[in-house]
Amino acid sequence: MTELYFDSSYVTSWATQLADKFTQNGQHYIVLQETAFYPNGGGQPCDGGTIDGIPVLDVSRVEGRIWHQVASLPEQQSGAELYCEIDWQRRFDHMQQHSGQHLLSATCLRVLNAPTLSFHLGEQECTIDIDIAELKPDQVRLVEREVNAYIYRNLPIRSYIVNEEELAKLTLVKPPSVTGMVRIVEIEGVEYNACGGTHVSRTGELGIVKLYKAEKNKGHIRLYFRCGWRVLDDYNNSLAVYDTIATRFNTGRGDIVGRFEKWNDEQKQQRDELERLRRENDAYVLNELLGRIQQDRPLAESEPGEVSITLIEQKWDSRSLQDMQRLANVLLEQGNLIVLFASRDERKVVLAQAGHADLQCGMFFKQHLAEFGGKGGGNDRMAQAGFDSVEQLEKFVGLVRERFGKR
Ligand SMILES: [Zn+2]
Numbered sequence: 325m326t327e328l329y330f331d332s333s334y335v336t337s338w339a340t341q342l343a344d345k346f347t348q349n350g351q352h353y354i355v356l357q358e359t360a361f362y363p364n365g366g367g368q369p370c371d372g373g374t375i376d377g378i379p380v381l382d383v384s385r386v387e388g389r390i391w392h393q394v395a396s397l398p399e400q401q402s403g404a405e406l407y408c409e410i411d412w413q414r415r416f417d418h419m420q421q422h423s424g425q426h427l428l429s430a431t432c433l434r435v436l437n438a439p440t441l442s443f444h445l446g447e448q449e450c451t452i453d454i455d456i457a458e459l460k461p462d463q464v465r466l467v468e469r470e471v472n473a474y475i476y477r478n479l480p481i482r483s484y485i486v487n488e489e490e491l492a493k494l495t496l497v498k499p500p501s502v503t504g505m506v507r508i509v510e511i512e513g514v515e516y517n518a519c520g521g522t523h524v525s526r527t528g529e530l531g532i533v534k535l536y537k538a539e540k541n542k543g544h545i546r547l548y549f550r551c552g553w554r555v556l557d558d559y560n561n562s563l564a565v566y567d568t569i570a571t572r573f574n575t576g577r578g579d580i581v582g583r584f585e586k587w588n589d590e591q592k593q594q595r596d597e598l599e600r601l602r603r604e605n606d607a608y609v610l611n612e613l614l615g616r617i618q619q620d621r622p623l624a625e626s627e628p629g630e631v632s633i634t635l636i637e638q639k640w641d642s643r644s645l646q647d648m649q650r651l652a653n654v655l656l657e658q659g660n661l662i663v664l665f666a667s668r669d670e671r672k673v674v675l676a677q678a679g680h681a682d683l684q685c686g687m688f689f690k691q692h693l694a695e696f697g698g699k700g701g702g703n704d705r706m707a708q709a710g711f712d713s714v715e716q717l718e719k720f721v722g723l724v725r726e727r728f729g730k731r
Contacts, residue, residue, distance in 0.1 A: 424551030
């Protein structure tokens with residue numbers, strides 16, 4: 325079996341013979357005489373594409389052979405010729421990210437003296453973990469500039485096989501994990517690296533390496549980056565966001581920040597004005613509710629001689645839970661009361677009491693909320709609950725009125 329990607333990363337289509345086909349655990353597999361489908365490994369995901377028009381779902385190395393997992397098995401038998409095609413867009417993206425990682429790691433080693441510990445090539449972003457405890461923003465910018473300087477020099481990237489004798493003459497980034505014949509990837513004047521992956525042939529093909537974030541991870545630094553077409557896609561997506569915001573603010577890209585700050589100031593003024601109006605409204609509402617207390621009537625359950633308690637009930641179309649809690653607290657300062665507030669739009673209820681030993685609000689909710697589909701709780705003095713529907717809320721309010729209201 326020949327692995328074509330070791331000689332060239334640019335083989336995109338070829339004809340070869342079917343070596344084997346089989347089904348294992350319900351999955352279909354093909355083995356080819358020659359393959360350019362790169363298998364999962366070395367931090368790089370496998371290639372996609374088709375074999376005789378059949379989609380390739382996964383590629384892996386199993387006991388020295390490359391297994392191509394396919395959507396279905398071809399009708400042809402072993403020895404038959406098959407036409408293979410690689411999903412070049414996916415492959416070239418992997419080549420850009422992988423080669424970019426080589427260059428970024430080499431730059432981190434030279435500029436920061438920080439070797440690379442691991443590499444991840446993700447669907448969206450790539451990361452390397454580098455052996456350094458801290459990285460300042462100006463160091464990140466320096467690494468970014470230096471790695472892109474390598475790109476603009478358009479340096480050749482070559483791969484070749486060396487024996488142990490030849491290997492001994494090279495200064496590798498790190499010792500190879502295999503013995504005997506070793507595949508070397510050389511970026512001219514930058515590094516020698518023992519690697520079996522797929523790479524671009526010159527650094528210029530990377531276009532750009534963009535660093536997005538550096539964060540601490542288990543005592544090391546994790547660098548997030550993208551290379552080549554991914555950066556252009558991301559740039560276009562970012563510009564689309566800019567343009568959407570600029571259009572909403574009816575301004576140009578350059579003025580977005582200024583307009584946003586102005587808008588933010590206006591929002592703050594409006595919030596302050598709203599808060600002032602709310603407090604005015606609170607005072608008015610409290611006055612009206614306090615007026616009702618003047619017509620104080622004893623509870624039905626009250627025994628003679630017991631302190632009289634009044635149920636103050638008020639419903640609003642819309643009032644926040646925090647508002648209702650604040651109003652209830654002010655009202656309770658006025659004496660022995662039970663306060664029942666409800667907001668229909670928010671479907672929230674607040675029950676509060678002062679001076680009524682028989683009513684523990686939280687306990688009352690715990691005992692009765694479930695039968696009305698309500699959720700909530702609280703302490704002896706105050707409890708709050710939310711309901712799925714206004715009907716359930718009204719029924720619960722009815723229960724409280726029945727239990728504690730005047731007759
Ligand atoms: Zn490599």
